[in-house]
Amino acid sequence: MNELSPQLESAEQLGRALTSHGYISSDDTAMALFLACRLEQPLLIEGPPGVGKTELAKAASALLAWPLIRLQCYEGLDESKALYEWKYGKQLLYTQVLKQQLDRVLGDSSNLREAMNRLHVLDDVFFSERFLEPRPLLSALQSDSGTVLLIDEVDKSEQEFEALLLEVLSDYQVSIPEVGTIRATSIPLVILTSNQQRELSDALKRRCVHLFIPYPDKRQEIQILRSRLPEISESLAGQIAAFVDHLRTLDLIKQPAISETLDWARALTLLHTESLDLQKVQATLNVLLKHQTDIDAIRQQLPALI
Amino acid sequence: MDQTLIEFVATLRLAGLAISTDETLTAARAVAVAGCHDRQQFRRALAATLVKRQADQPLFERCFARFFDSHAHLPSAEQAATAPPQSLSPMLQQLAAANDDQLRLLVRRAGREVGTDQIRLLTQKGQFKRRTLEQLDWTALQDAQFSTATEATAETAALSSFATRLQAATAEYVDRQYVLHGAPRSRAIQDQTLARTRIAQLDSAQLKQCKGLLRRMVQRLDRQFRRRRRRSRRGRLDVHATLRCNMATDGLLCNPQWRSRQRDRPQVFLLCDVSGSVRRHAEFMLLFILGLRDILPASRCFAFSNQLLEIAPARGEANAEAALRQALLSIGGGTTDYASALEAFDRCARGDLRRHSVIIVLGDARNNRSDPRTDLLQRCADKAGHCYWLNPENRLTWNTGDSVIEQYAASCDSVFEVGTLAQIERFCEYFLRHSLGQRPVMTN
Numbered sequence: 001m002n003e004l005s006p007q008l009e010s011a012e013q014l015g016r017a018l019t020s021h022g023y024i025s026s027d028d029t030a031m032a033l034f035l036a037c038r039l040e041q042p043l044l045i046e047g048p049p050g051v052g053k054t055e056l057a058k059a060a061s062a063l064l065a066w067p068l069i070r071l072q073c074y075e076g077l078d079e080s081k082a083l084y085e086w087k088y089g090k091q092l093l094y095t096q097v098l099k100q101q102l103d104r105v106l107g108d109s110s111n112l113r114e115a116m117n118r119l120h121v122l123d124d125v126f127f128s129e130r131f132l133e134p135r136p137l138l139s140a141l142q143s144d145s146g147t148v149l150l151i152d153e154v155d156k157s158e159q160e161f162e163a164l165l166l167e168v169l170s171d172y173q174v175s176i177p178e179v180g181t182i183r184a185t186s187i188p189l190v191i192l193t194s195n196q197q198r199e200l201s202d203a204l205k206r207r208c209v210h211l212f213i214p215y216p217d218k219r220q221e222i223q224i225l226r227s228r229l230p231e232i233s234e235s236l237a238g239q240i241a242a243f244v245d246h247l248r249t250l251d252l253i254k255q256p257a258i259s260e261t262l263d264w265a266r267a268l269t270l271l272h273t274e275s276l277d278l279q280k281v282q283a284t285l286n287v288l289l290k291h292q293t294d295i296d297a298i299r300q301q302l303p304a305l306i
Numbered sequence: 307m308d309q310t311l312i313e314f315v316a317t318l319r320l321a322g323l324a325i326s327t328d329e330t331l332t333a334a335r336a337v338a339v340a341g342c343h344d345r346q347q348f349r350r351a352l353a354a355t356l357v358k359r360q361a362d363q364p365l366f367e368r369c370f371a372r373f374f375d376s377h378a379h380l381p382s383a384e385q386a387a388t389a390p391p392q393s394l395s396p397m398l399q400q401l402a403a404a405n406d407d408q409l410r411l412l413v414r415r416a417g418r419e420v421g422t423d424q425i426r427l428l429t430q431k432g433q434f435k436r437r438t439l440e441q442l443d444w445t446a447l448q449d450a451q452f453s454t455a456t457e458a459t460a461e462t463a464a465l466s467s468f469a470t471r472l473q474a475a476t477a478e479y480v481d482r483q484y485v486l487h488g489a490p491r492s493r494a495i496q497d498q499t500l501a502r503t504r505i506a507q508l509d510s511a512q513l514k515q516c517k518g519l520l521r522r523m524v525q526r527l528d529r530q531f532r533r534r535r536r537r538s539r540r541g542r543l544d545v546h547a548t549l550r551c552n553m554a555t556d557g558l559l560c561n562p563q564w565r566s567r568q569r570d571r572p573q574v575f576l577l578c579d580v581s582g583s584v585r586r587h588a589e590f591m592l593l594f595i596l597g598l599r600d601i602l603p604a605s606r607c608f609a610f611s612n613q614l615l616e617i618a619p620a621r622g623e624a625n626a627e628a629a630l631r632q633a634l635l636s637i638g639g640g641t642t643d644y645a646s647a648l649e650a651f652d653r654c655a656r657g658d659l660r661r662h663s664v665i666i667v668l669g670d671a672r673n674n675r676s677d678p679r680t681d682l683l684q685r686c687a688d689k690a691g692h693c694y695w696l697n698p699e700n701r702l703t704w705n706t707g708d709s710v711i712e713q714y715a716a717s718c719d720s721v722f723e724v725g726t727l728a729q730i731e732r733f734c735e736y737f738l739r740h741s742l743g744q745r746p747v748m749t750n
Contacts (some may be wrong), residue, residue: 005346011347027346027347031347031351031636032350033352034340035336039332039336039339041332043312076547088554088556196360198532205359206328206358208358209354210357210733211354212360233597301406
């Protein structure tokens with residue numbers, strides 16, 4: 001990000017570059033990603049599940065030609081699984097293997113104090129970077145070229161984990177007591193996603209550029225369908241988009257998101273559908289709706305909807 | 307640009323968004339990067355850096371439209387073509403020669419110097435208008451007009467049209483400053499006064515305003531207390547997690563991990579007296595509990611006068627108010643009979659009381675000199691974790707006449723006075739803090 005690639009000249013150009021990599025974005029999305037790259041701040045994406053939050057990170061990684069490091073959050077995620085861990089086994093093994101060497105070093109010391117002094121010189125050896133097992137956050141900071149760090153579903157983690165993230169996200173550095181402070185060699189692009197299951201802490205939100213991705217409108221949905229499924233006909237794409245758009249206005253437990261629309265469209269094209277008819281829709285409804293209550297309710301209304 | 311951005315952030319804060327200084331700095335950098343030539347891109351850059359909650363987006367859009375709105379033409383702009391007389395000061399000459407946008411810019415600069423963003427009341431508009439005009443050399447212009455008043459030349463006409471134009475621009479600026487800064491402030495003062503007025507003395511217009519205020523209070527409490535549960539420090543040992551956490555100490559159990567979680571979402575049983583004088587208080591309290599449904603999911607509300615009626619849980623705010631109104635209609639007319647109400651409650655709900663249940667009774671404890679049946683309340687309070695009594699009357703009138711609050715107070719953890727909306731809010735915050743076992747987070 002330090003050398004400006006031509007895609008990052010303006011938000012419009014970034015939007016066009018995303019489209020060329022297969023991700024149809026709204027202007028808000030392009031602007032938010034543009035600001036996150038240029039201001040070197042993390043990007044927090046909120047929205048219902050399935051609207052393309054993780055896809056945006058993947059598209060950004062392809063666009064910038066940076067590797068994607070993914071950290072999936074869950075309840076109980078802590079420092080040892082997210083940040084770093086010591087290779088305890090390796091430390092023990094090396095101690096055993098180097099026992100003879102140690103004896104030689106300490107062997108000719110005359111008293112305990114001298115032995116202790118010699119040992120003090122060595123104590124940093126077993127807690128050096130060589131015995132540090134980097135987990136996603138640390139490996140993102142340590143990589144030489146830039147990376148895209150995707151912290152997925154951060155709302156599923158706990159408050160302690162959020163507090164851990166604060167140092168990493170604000171200064172792009174991490175403090176390891178035995179080794180010291182490790183600063184990022186190149187600032188990664190950090191993308192956090194959240195399904196809004198719980199309210200994130202203000203301290204975390206304050207440090208991020210915020211983006212909310214809603215369900216797409218009909219026109220955008222058609223564009224996405226035609227971009228992801230080139231073999232689909234324009235009329236079918238229009239019918240699918242209109243149908244799903246109407247479904248979203250109804251009172252369902254889980255409204256269909258763009259990922260479900262894509263799966264359904266793929267299923268319909270596999271069945272060589274030219275236009276929506278009652279039989280095929282009934283057969284494939286479980287690809288679009290994921291709750292049995294919703295499926296039953298919509299099945300009853302299908303004749304009226306098609 | 308920075309000054310304008312700071313003013314805009316100030317109006318956003320007055321409208322209710324919490325924006326820190328750090329976020330303002332980020333917004334300034336974002337605007338520098340994104341540019342301000344395109345209105346939509348400018349708006350998007352500000353939205354991405356200043357709006358951190360999805361619910362605040364409509365508020366932001368409204369403030370943005372109001373702050374950066376496109377203006378109509380100022381009056382008599384056509385006559386500005388005539389050259390200003392040389393007798394005027396340089397500033398007035400500059401103003402006279404300026405087009406609409408430049409004139410507005412100069413007026414705004416002058417307004418900032420006299421501190422127009424401090425406007426608080428509607429009645430201050432004239433004062434700030436005068437001050438801004440003073441800053442723009444208005445007295446010199448008036449003198450010039452006065453000295454040429456007797457002649458009817460083109461110069462007089464030009465001067466008077468210029469004066470009208472300047473006045474229109476200043477009036478427009480001060481009006482906008484009032485809408486952006488003064489109106490929210492005066493609304494805040496109004497809200498405060500309303501929250502401290504005794505509910506029994508509110509008239510119907512104020513009651514409607516109270517409903518809006520109540521909704522905002524409920525939202526604030528909801529945000530403060532929405533945090534996740536605390537991890538417990540006892541329970542069954544989670545062997546996997548413990549071994550994993552203690553790898554550093556080679557398996558010695560220095561840091562045990564526990565499996566169970568504390569169940570600290572209380573179940574609220576709210577009993578409200580809905581007769582006569584206490585009805586409004588009951589309505590407000592019920593709206594509070596119904597609004598905090600997300601934090602108190604299993605709450606049950608009962609209304610009583612001479613019989614007890616459970617208010618069915620409803621989805622959505624409109625349904626809750628409708629259910630409430632229905633209940634009030636059916637039993638609102640009777641005289642209060644605590645004994646029969648407590649009996650009915652004991653019968654239908656005592657079996658469901660647990661250690662994490664909280665009983666809240668709202669009433670004035672005036673039982674018309676009949677048997678208060680405090681034993682029933684004692685029985686229920688023993689089974690539940692906590693029991694609170696809310697009395698809408700003034701503390702000085704407690705235990706006078708047929709009030710038996712002292713007898714009921716013996717079974718309760720504490721008795722609170724809830725004569726005003728502010729007191730109801732304070733009670734809710736207290737009881738949420740104690741039952742959820744957390745300190746409220748300082749947000750907004």
